[in-house]
Amino acid sequence: MRWDASDEHPPVTGIFVKVRSAIAVVQPADVTLSQTEIRLQSDARIQWRPVWGDDDVALARDVLDRQLVDTCGVQVVRAADAYLLNGPQGWELAGIDVGLLSFSRRLVGRRRGCPPTDRVIDWAQLQAFVPRFTDTTAAWESAPTTAAGTAGSGLQSGCAAAQLRELRGPQVAALLSDLSRHKQAELVAAAHPCSAVEALRQLDSDHRGALLAELDEADRARLLAMLNGDGR
Numbered sequence: 708m709r710w711d712a713s714d715e716h717p718p719v720t721g722i723f724v725k726v727r728s729a730i731a732v733v734q735p736a737d738v739t740l741s742q743t744e745i746r747l748q749s750d751a752r753i754q755w756r757p758v759w760g761d762d763d764v765a766l767a768r769d770v771l772d773r774q775l776v777d778t779c780g781v782q783v784v785r786a787a788d789a790y791l792l793n794g795p796q797g798w799e800l801a802g803i804d805v806g807l808l809s810f811s812r813r814l815v816g817r818r819r820g821c822p823p824t825d826r827v828i829d830w831a832q833l834q835a836f837v838p839r840f841t842d843t844t845a846a847w848e849s850a851p852t853t854a855a856g857t858a859g860s861g862l863q864s865g866c867a868a869a870q871l872r873e874l875r876g877p878q879v880a881a882l883l884s885d886l887s888r889h890k891q892a893e894l895v896a897a898a899h900p901c902s903a904v905e906a907l908r909q910l911d912s913d914h915r916g917a918l919l920a921e922l923d924e925a926d927r928a929r930l931l932a933m934l935n936g937d938g939r
Contacts, residue, residue, distance in 0.1 A: 708800050710851050711762045715831035719791060719798040720763070724753065732757040735798055740791065764855050769836070770803065774861035775828070776837060786862065790827065802829045828864065837863045874898055876905025883910075892921030895930070904933045
């Protein structure tokens, strides 16, 4: 796809095709896309030496499995799948699925269906690729694709971390394994207390104690009370 600052839903500009050990590109007009396959036309024009533009993004390489971070740099979720829409101007990137089940379906090769709407993020809510999570405190100030494809890069969302309060306990627990101790504490503090406690109970006592030590006094006291059955 090609993404610049004016594109809320970037257009699909090519489809990668692997022929033996070579990678070629086919124009969208020369294929028929469906949910389960890409059908190549017999007279398709194949570009054997793809020309890579500054605003070009490869979905599989640059988007799938990348972390999404909010406007405060908090690591939120991973991009598990991408969803395209056939609009008036052709195929475009509509959004990404952040559900845990989508990632597992990719691993086992099951047929993919449309995810629940609360697990899809509209691409229009994303601002840019960002180079490192630890230094992300503001919107990336250059082109949206500048950091695409670099090691450790992620996607920055325009949404605040308040969305983390909608995550359930198992989702919080699954995300903790991907984060540093400091980021784990940020996630626990931002999540709904009931979900945070459910996730904390799945940790061993040493890990739980170290994570709680990273929290400020008020959050730590509240969660400890709930863990001990003294609070709600």
